[in-house]
Amino acid sequence: MAAPLARNVVKDLAAEHGACLRPVQLRRTEIDTGYVEQVLIPCGHTLASVCPPCAERARILRATQCREGWHLDQEPVIDPDPATEQQKALITDRAEAQEGRDLLASAGLDVGELDERIGELDEEITEAGMRGSVLPARPRRHRSTRRRQDTAPLPRRPVSARTIGKTYTAPDGKTFRPSLFVTLTCPSYGQVGEDGTPVDPDGYDYQQAARDALHFAALFDRFIQNLRRFVGYDLQYFAAIEPQKRLAPHIHLAIRGTIARTELRGVIAATYHQVWWPSTETVRYDGGCLPVWDEHTGTYLDPGTGEVLPTWDQALDSIGDQDEPLHVARFGARFDAQGVLAGSRDASRCIGYLTKYLTKQLGDCHQATTDAQAAHAARLADALRYEPCSPTCANWLRYGIQPKNPRPGLIPGACKGKAHHREYLGYAGRRVLVSRKWSGKTLADHRADRQNWLTSTLGLPATDPARYTWEAVKPGDPDHMPNGQRLLHVVADRIQWQTALEMARRRAAEADLSATGSAA
Ligand SMILES: [Zn+2]
Ligand SMILES: [Zn+2]
Numbered sequence: 001m002a003a004p005l006a007r008n009v010v011k012d013l014a015a016e017h018g019a020c021l022r023p024v025q026l027r028r029t030e031i032d033t034g035y036v037e038q039v040l041i042p043c044g045h046t047l048a049s050v051c052p053p054c055a056e057r058a059r060i061l062r063a064t065q066c067r068e069g070w071h072l073d074q075e076p077v078i079d080p081d082p083a084t085e086q087q088k089a090l091i092t093d094r095a096e097a098q099e100g101r102d103l104l105a106s107a108g109l110d111v112g113e114l115d116e117r118i119g120e121l122d123e124e125i126t127e128a129g130m131r132g133s134v135l136p137a138r139p140r141r142h143r144s145t146r147r148r149q150d151t152a153p154l155p156r157r158p159v160s161a162r163t164i165g166k167t168y169t170a171p172d173g174k175t176f177r178p179s180l181f182v183t184l185t186c187p188s189y190g191q192v193g194e195d196g197t198p199v200d201p202d203g204y205d206y207q208q209a210a211r212d213a214l215h216f217a218a219l220f221d222r223f224i225q226n227l228r229r230f231v232g233y234d235l236q237y238f239a240a241i242e243p244q245k246r247l248a249p250h251i252h253l254a255i256r257g258t259i260a261r262t263e264l265r266g267v268i269a270a271t272y273h274q275v276w277w278p279s280t281e282t283v284r285y286d287g288g289c290l291p292v293w294d295e296h297t298g299t300y301l302d303p304g305t306g307e308v309l310p311t312w313d314q315a316l317d318s319i320g321d322q323d324e325p326l327h328v329a330r331f332g333a334r335f336d337a338q339g340v341l342a343g344s345r346d347a348s349r350c351i352g353y354l355t356k357y358l359t360k361q362l363g364d365c366h367q368a369t370t371d372a373q374a375a376h377a378a379r380l381a382d383a384l385r386y387e388p389c390s391p392t393c394a395n396w397l398r399y400g401i402q403p404k405n406p407r408p409g410l411i412p413g414a415c416k417g418k419a420h421h422r423e424y425l426g427y428a429g430r431r432v433l434v435s436r437k438w439s440g441k442t443l444a445d446h447r448a449d450r451q452n453w454l455t456s457t458l459g460l461p462a463t464d465p466a467r468y469t470w471e472a473v474k475p476g477d478p479d480h481m482p483n484g485q486r487l488l489h490v491v492a493d494r495i496q497w498q499t500a501l502e503m504a505r506r507r508a509a510e511a512d513l514s515a516t517g518s519a520a
Contacts, residue, residue, distance in 0.1 A: 076440025165257020196245030213426025
């Protein structure tokens with residue numbers, strides 16, 4: 001029994017060499033010759049609980065992206081690719097459909113069919129790799145001035161297109177372009193101990209904690225908006241969201257350029273996000289007595305009276321001028337900010353913080369090891385259970401309101417939204433938020449950089465993707481390889497590669513040495 005299981009040794013060896021543990025098998029056919037090859041590609045999962053080597057590669061890629069954008073001293077150039085023939089053809093179709101639709105509409109005829117066609121074309125346009133849409137989004141619902149987001153009491157400057165920070169010149173003529181590392185936290189919900197659990201669990205404001213987590217992303221958006229208006233340029237950031245020990249989200253940001261602490265404090269204090277949603281003060285339906293779905297009208301009815309529940313729009317409209325927002329999210333007064341210089345040890349340490357937890361689910365970053373911690377996590381999960389996560393949340397039925405876009409089968413307390421799941425701690429948004437002009441590259445561009453470096457170091461010929469067709473190999477296909485066999489292949493490939501890379505590096509080093517040798 002002490003002898004290692006051969007299968008596990010393969011797995012360990014794969015992990016040791018950074019090979020994917022769940023490689024995906026593709027069948028690659030060369031179009032000209034019909035030559036078929038089996039290609040194994042990494043699963044690319046970002047969670048270490050699923051595939052540690054892929055998750056680590058994804059983390060390192062994020063670190064590269066963070067590093068490349070942080071101290072840029074030239075504006076990133078973002079030149080969109082020219083449109084392809086297929087993309088142009090789609091836009092032509094879309095233009096014709098629009099013209100036809102508008103003609104029918106002006107004659108007072110039915111436009112349903114053409115609207116449907118337009119919807120399909122818009123989807124195809126996105127699928128064809130074009131950003132944005134041809135028309136601006138439909139105007140939002142009219143809202144009374146009282147309900148609009150109040151603007152922060154801050155000086156507002158016009159936002160210029162500049163994205164890089166200022167330089168400073170020292171007396172000795174040396175120039176510096178400092179950047180910033182900032183950590184923003186949520187406010188206090190009650191005093192917590194060293195282990196992150198409340199000193200007084202009954203006095204801890206779990207509802208506030210739950211709502212702040214649910215609206216954290218919107219609050220952060222508002223903060224960036226305010227900050228850009230305040231500094232007057234198109235400030236860029238790379239941000240990572242992770243939980244504190246008390247299980248409230250906080251956010252680390254690398255900011256290009258620098259801002260004085262007092263100014264930052266002012267913007268944080270003036271930033272808030274109001275949630276104008278219907279009130280959840282009164283529980284109207286609970287337990288076995290829940291609204292029933294009416295197939296005929298596509299609405300939810302009161303189980304006793306058969307009355308139609310107010311729709312989402314009706315509920316929004318009935319929010320009166322005297323009403324308060326359902327929630328106001330703010331950051332806590334405590335924040336951290338430090339200036340960081342390009343290439344310094346501090347910069348590397350901060351990038352380490354920014355990417356540290358990216359391979360874990362939020363809820364797995366701090367595993368409960370004591371009863372108190374488990375109880376704290378359970379109380380937060382309870383608070384999140386009936387809190388509406390979005391306008392379409394099933395929980396609105398509990399408060400007597402039809403969720404937006406209602407559909408059958410909605411049960412309050414059993415919303416499928418990720419925010420309610422334990423592992424998300426109320427925050428279901430993206431873990432890394434990167435502004436568009438950070439490094440001027442997408443994650444795919446950074447990945448391509450890596451691949452190009454590798455192929456050029458190894459002296460491999462570049463392959464033209466247009467020469468092949470690709471298909472997924474399914475179980476049951478005659479050429480399907482079981483996972484164990486795939487693993488053996490990736491381990492062998494990986495070791496071969498690493499040896500080749502090592503040799504290429506040694507050759508490069510020797511070439512360098514002989515070059516300096518001849519110069520000396
Ligand atoms: Zn993998
Ligand atoms: Zn929900």
